[in-house]
Amino acid sequence: MSLENGILGYLSIKPLSGYDLKKLFNMSAAYFWPADQAQIYRSLKKLVADGSIELTEYSHGETVNKKIYAITAKGRETLRDWLLVPKRSDFITHAPYLMQLFLSGALSRDEQITFIDRQLKEIGGLIQRLRDNYIENKSAFAVTTGLSKDDRRFEAAVYAHRWGILSYQTYANLLESIKADILAEKDDQRE
Amino acid sequence: MSLENGILGYLSIKPLSGYDLKKLFNMSAAYFWPADQAQIYRSLKKLVADGSIELTEYSHGETVNKKIYAITAKGRETLRDWLLVPKRSDFITHAPYLMQLFLSGALSRDEQITFIDRQLKEIGGLIQRLRDNYIENKSAFAVTTGLSKDDRRFEAAVYAHRWGILSYQTYANLLESIKADILAEKDDQRE
DNA sequence: GTAAAATATAAGACAAGTCATATATCGAGG
């Protein structure tokens, strides 16, 4: 359901091809919504079928067929409804890393510390990645979408990016405090 | 893949039935891993097939068949590997609420404020729920699992719960600051 | 000039998760 809504969102900026959409998802939404290429094309098909988008076919130099899709009035309506009617399920995600934290007590104390260190390392890499891409992706995003930096649609994208860094950072801090707790307990037992 | 790992995690505490597992998921993991009843039973079947768990069938009063499953050595190994070898994909979740924030710039300024207020309201409800269940679920969890409060497995469950409240709270704070930004911009334009 | 990388779309097979429905027992309340 939601990949389709995401596609409608991008197409509300300007008409795009499946390939363009894949690039945009990768550069701006990959950390909270990985988009599979095969599914993008299948979603486009479905959206055309229900009248939310329509095709404007370009035959680029008579050989490469690049299919550009544009959002319809109906599609805009669907998108608007999705944005303005939040559902509880929109906030409940499948988070393996949390299930792992939840179950980490099944490990020995030392292994649990190893587990936390490994999660911290992984998160560090993710934060670094988001930071590195901060400037770079933003301009690529601006170029591909044609949005100016002070466009509210651009700013909204920046907010989401900011949350990515903040939430990973906050989680890393929590892990550090849990680690300290566990180490403190260990010391207690030794005394 | 991950529901199976979650099931292995619960079964590493003690042998349980599909019904028990459903209750445990609901009371302790629902906000980060909603478990569908049908899928629990299908996962159990699969786990038995690959030798990660085994059945100990009880015929309660000759009529109600309650199937209790226990984790095997192989299952414990699988669980341990999953916990100790974190993958990048474990940290990348499908988050509709973030996609919505990302795309919210497509709305008019007033509608975007409405959108933020509605997300805030929804999150307020979720935080309240987590807080309410804090004591209540913990004891239900302790009773069902038979874990004592100072068991590390119990403590790990509490950490995950704590993160739920903290992350929702942090996100709500971010939304408030975004809202303030948007309102400030609006004022700028009026001057 | 040619090999590799990027552009561009698509189908097949499968895994994972959701929703609805079916079945059957048991205990509690009216």
Add this chain to the structure above:
DNA sequence: CCTCGATATATGACTTGTCTTATATTTTAC
């Protein structure tokens, strides 16, 4: 006594998402 809610398991149909492979062109680098 009988309905309702809880206990308990299971199947079917479906949606969503992933992974692999195929095809064909164009641009870039050596």
